[in-house]
Amino acid sequence: MMTRAELDEIIAELRQAYPGGDKCGLRFSSAVQLLVSTILSAQCTDVRVNKVSPALFARFPDARSLADADLSELEALIRSCGLYRTKAANIKKCCRQLTDEYGGEVPDSIDAMTELAGTGRKTANLVMGEWFGAPAYVIDTHVKRIWALLGISDSTTPEAIEKDLRVLIPPEDPKSGDALALSHLLITHGRAVCVAGRPDCQACPISSHCAHFNGGQA
Numbered sequence: 373m374m375t376r377a378e379l380d381e382i383i384a385e386l387r388q389a390y391p392g393g394d395k396c397g398l399r400f401s402s403a404v405q406l407l408v409s410t411i412l413s414a415q416c417t418d419v420r421v422n423k424v425s426p427a428l429f430a431r432f433p434d435a436r437s438l439a440d441a442d443l444s445e446l447e448a449l450i451r452s453c454g455l456y457r458t459k460a461a462n463i464k465k466c467c468r469q470l471t472d473e474y475g476g477e478v479p480d481s482i483d484a485m486t487e488l489a490g491t492g493r494k495t496a497n498l499v500m501g502e503w504f505g506a507p508a509y510v511i512d513t514h515v516k517r518i519w520a521l522l523g524i525s526d527s528t529t530p531e532a533i534e535k536d537l538r539v540l541i542p543p544e545d546p547k548s549g550d551a552l553a554l555s556h557l558l559i560t561h562g563r564a565v566c567v568a569g570r571p572d573c574q575a576c577p578i579s580s581h582c583a584h585f586n587g588g589q590a
Contacts, residue, residue, distance in 0.1 A: 374524040374581075376540050382522070382578050383550055386557040389577035393560035394553035396502050399425060403478035403503040404435045404470065408463055410498055411490045416453045417563075424453055435476040438467035462490025480504045494530065501552040507543035509534045510555035514562030521566065523583025 397418035485496035501508025511530040
């Protein structure tokens with residue numbers, strides 16, 4: 373497995389390449405809004421979600437109003453985010469669970485959050501890190517793909533990658549926030565340069581650390 377020192381170099385180089393890229397790109401003013409925005413972001417860009425969410429949250433600002441929302445109206449508001457029928461149904465069900473079980477608030481527990489409709493471990497980790505300030509390990513498709521290219525470890529599943537990242541950056545580490553920052557940076561890098569199927573390796577700011585590039589396969 374890659375050493376923490378080399379991982380720190382990667383984080384520093386990505387921060388230099390993408391100022392502000394270590395932050396969440398979604399706009400929100402509550403944990404519920406962050407959770408809903410993250411559900412909307414599946415197979416959709418943060419830019420698109422941020423265009424949709426102001427009207428959505430002006431009409432339905434909290435869990436109770438979203439739980440009671442007319443499904444067709446909700447679908448219309450989020451249509452441009454794609455998969456809108458599934459997302460609308462999940463948002464309504466999720467917010468009904470929040471209203472009935474948690475008084476309309478998002479629980480500060482990954483295990484509890486992953487019991488909510490439309491909420492997997494990636495989403496739960498993001499909310500835990502961004503809203504509750506807890507150590508968070510967000511593994512999406514970009515992170516999984518770039519993790520493999522870098523050769524950080526032999527792990528290939530999101531669960532195993534999260535476990536490895538917890539070893540490299542333990543929750544008790546004073547700099548545990550670097551784990552969430554790294555996830556955001558790898559997502560930014562995956563969208564900008566290390567694009568799936570057509571990576572621009574010559575423009576990559578971390579190519580010196582990349583096992584794929586240095587193995588002559590790029």
